[in-house]
Amino acid sequence: MDVKYRMIRQVYPQIAAWSDSSYYLNPEFAERETVKLEAQELVVKDAEVLLKQKQREAKEAENILKKLKKD
Numbered sequence: 001m002d003v004k005y006r007m008i009r010q011v012y013p014q015i016a017a018w019s020d021s022s023y024y025l026n027p028e029f030a031e032r033e034t035v036k037l038e039a040q041e042l043v044v045k046d047a048e049v050l051l052k053q054k055q056r057e058a059k060e061a062e063n064i065l066k067k068l069k070k071d
Contacts (some may be wrong), residue, residue: 009016023030 005016005019
């Protein structure tokens, strides 16, 4: 058993029990849902990175515009 899972089981026994019962009731469904949730998490993280990048670019453009208006 993975050490990370064992750690979670010690700190959050109810969540670990839910995970165990969900998996044993339908392992294929548990696998599909886990893959789906992981993919969704990656999309959200990518969107957050893109948002921060665009915010930086917008701030830089704003600074350039202010400088141009001053000159």
